[in-house]
Amino acid sequence: MAKNVNFRSIGPTTYLSPVPVVMLGCADPAKGIRPNLITVAWAGVVCSKPPMISVSIRKERYSHGIISETGEFTLNLTGEALCRATDFCGVKSGREVDKFAAMALTPIPAAGLTVAPAVAEAPAYLSCKVKRIIELGSHDLFLAEVVDVNIAEEYFTETGAINEEAMQLVGYVHGKYRALSDVLGFFGYSIASDEALERRGLKR
C-alpha cells in the first residue's frame, strides 16, 4: 500500500467522517411546544451496554431547551428520500417554522417515550432518554440511553431479517450528504474463512 509520506496540516478541526446525519424529534406539549425536528450530525454511539448514544447541540438552538426540559428525543435515520428534509431541518429554526408541516412529514408517537415524536416517513428511529448533559464549549453533549428502536415494516424480509440496503442511508462528510453504496466487508471479514466469505458474497 502506498505510504503517504507527506501530510499537510489544515489546523485543528472536526474532520472525522463519515458521521451520521439524523433528524432529532422533540416536543413539549405541556408548554404548548409542537413537535419539532433538528438535524444533528454531531452524534454517535457511546456505549453498547446499556445502549447509549450522544448528540451535541448548541445552547441557543430551540431544541436544546426542549430536550433539556423533557429529557427525551427520537433519532430518525435518514434515507435518500429524506435527505432534502434533513437538510432543511438543519438550517431552519423551529422557533419560526413548523418543520414537520413544511417538509410534509408526519409526527407519530414514539415507542417507549411520552412526548417526543418520531417521523413516520423515516426508515427507522431510536427512542432516547437523556441521562446526562455535559457542557463542552459551543455545544452541549447529551448522553442518552436508547430505550427502543423501531424499523419500518417494509424493511423486514420474509425471514425477519432487516434489509438495510433498501434504506438507502445517507452519511455526512464535511458539509456534504453522501449516499452509502457497496458493502466492502463485514465485521471480522479480515480473518474469516473462505467459506464464510463466500457465504456473504465476498472474495479474499
Added chain:
Amino acid sequence: MAKNVNFRSIGPTTYLSPVPVVMLGCADPAKGIRPNLITVAWAGVVCSKPPMISVSIRKERYSHGIISETGEFTLNLTGEALCRATDFCGVKSGREVDKFAAMALTPIPAAGLTVAPAVAEAPAYLSCKVKRIIELGSHDLFLAEVVDVNIAEEYFTETGAINEEAMQLVGYVHGKYRALSDVLGFFGYSIASDEALERRGLKR
C-alpha cells in the same frame, strides 16, 4: 413521501448509522509499549469550538490503558484501501499482535502529539488530546480535543482544495463496512438558489 405507518420494534440497541470507522493510534514508549492500533466505530464529533471528538473503548481493551496513561491518540480515517486493515485492527489485540507490522502499516510521528503514532497510509488523521474520561457501562467515553488535522498531500488539488471523493471513505452500518458514493447535496442545499445548485452540479 410514503408514510411508514407500521414500525416493528427490535428492542433497545445501538442502531445509529452510518457511523465512522477509524483506526486509533497510540503508544507508550516510556513503558516499552510499541505503536498500537485499535479500530473504533463508537466515535463522533461532540463540539465545534473547541473542536472535540469522542471515542468509546471497553475497559479491558489494551488501548484503553495506554490512552488513559498517555492522554493522547490519533484517529486515522479509513479509505477503501485500508478497510481490511481496519477490520483486522478491530478483531485482534495489540497484546498479542504487532498490528502495524501484521498489516504492513507504517507508524509516523503525529503533528502536535508526543508519543501517539499516525498511520502513514491513511488519507488523513486527527491528533487528539484526552480531556475527560466518563464511565458509562461496557464502554468508557473519552472526550478529546483535536489539536491538529493532517491530510495526505495527494488529496489536495492544485488550488489547495481537498478532494474528498478521492479518499474513498468507508462508513460502518450495523456490522458492515460500506463505501460512500454519490454526493446528494451540501449543507444548506434545500434552501439554496438555482445558481448555487448549478454551481455545485446539483438539481432542484
